[in-house]
Amino acid sequence: MNTAPTLTAENLTLAYGPVPVVHDVSLAVDAGGAGLIGESGSGKTTLARALLGLLRPRAGRITYGTADVTRLRRAERAGFRAAVQPVFQDGGEALNPRMRIGTSIAEGLTGRLRAAERRAAVAELMAGVGLDPALAGRRPHELSGGQRQRAVIARALAVRPRVLVLDEPTSALDVTVQARILDLLERLRGEHGLAYLLITHNLAVVDRLCGTSHVMFAGRVVESGPTGDLLTRPAHPYTLALRDAVPRVGGPPPAASGRTEASPAPSGCPFRRRCPLAVSRCREEAPRPRSLEGRRVACHRAEEVLGGRRG
Incomplete structure (x- = not known):
């Protein structure tokens, strides 16, 4: 068809x-x-x-x-x-x-x-x-x-x-x-x-x-790519937080990542108030989407997220 x-x-x-x-x-x-x-x-x-x-x-x-x-x-x-x-x-x-x-x-x-x-x-x-x-x-x-x-x-x-x-x-x-x-x-x-x-x-x-x-976070696409890649190896801290919030049978209860109640930041990176990896650059400069390992991601520290660093 x-x-x-x-x-x-x-x-x-x-x-x-x-x-x-x-x-x-x-x-x-x-x-x-x-x-x-x-x-x-x-x-x-x-x-x-x-x-x-x-x-x-x-x-x-x-x-x-x-x-x-x-x-x-x-x-x-x-x-x-x-x-x-x-x-x-x-x-x-x-x-x-x-x-x-x-x-x-x-x-x-x-x-x-x-x-x-x-x-x-x-x-x-x-x-x-x-x-x-x-x-x-x-x-x-x-x-x-x-x-x-x-x-x-x-x-x-x-x-x-x-x-x-x-x-x-x-x-x-x-x-x-x-x-x-x-x-x-x-x-x-x-x-x-x-x-x-x-x-x-x-x-x-x-x-x-x-x-x-x-x-999507706060009206912006923060990460795009093949679904399997995003779920197994997220490159944005928000994608990682969404994945880790899913309960797993037989596993420990999911833990919240960062300040989950914080509202989007009005300047710099919108996710920075909730991000455990946020640094001064995140306050000063909004990240632009860029290509990284087969996906598009808007994060200054995406390489560290892919590498498994949590904070």
């Missing part, structure tokens, strides 16, 4: 009113999948909204294939929104509580098929994501969390997208249901030729679904 065109952000700056919240971010979402990792407030969802065409950039470009997303005509915009679909964190909030599940899924089919054909298409979509088509007549509150999330995915697939923007798609689910949803996403990628942008703080999820990952 043909793979999706690449969805690209180039030097993207985003703001709410006069306040910039995402600063000079570049990334590409292709067939290998891209992960966007960071804590709450890091700018991940704001960046996703821009990539979906819901937020206009203050600076930079968003392209899908060769098309500039910010300059699409009305008809072209409709095609783009069908091609690049969101899957939100909470299926209970993403689905209209008054609308039956089958009707929600069929919204993207209205006008394209006759009623009987729509019912058959809805049943096929539901079966394709592991939902019993008999559930089409139920409302969202009558389904489990995992069933609602499958319904949201089926609704997104109804318009035959090429890219799915997955915003914390498993965080509201228990561990066993998370595993089933990940199995589903992995299978659908192969069956439909989908590309994924996966927004998460769960490092195990990106390891499974994304060839490349980008770590």
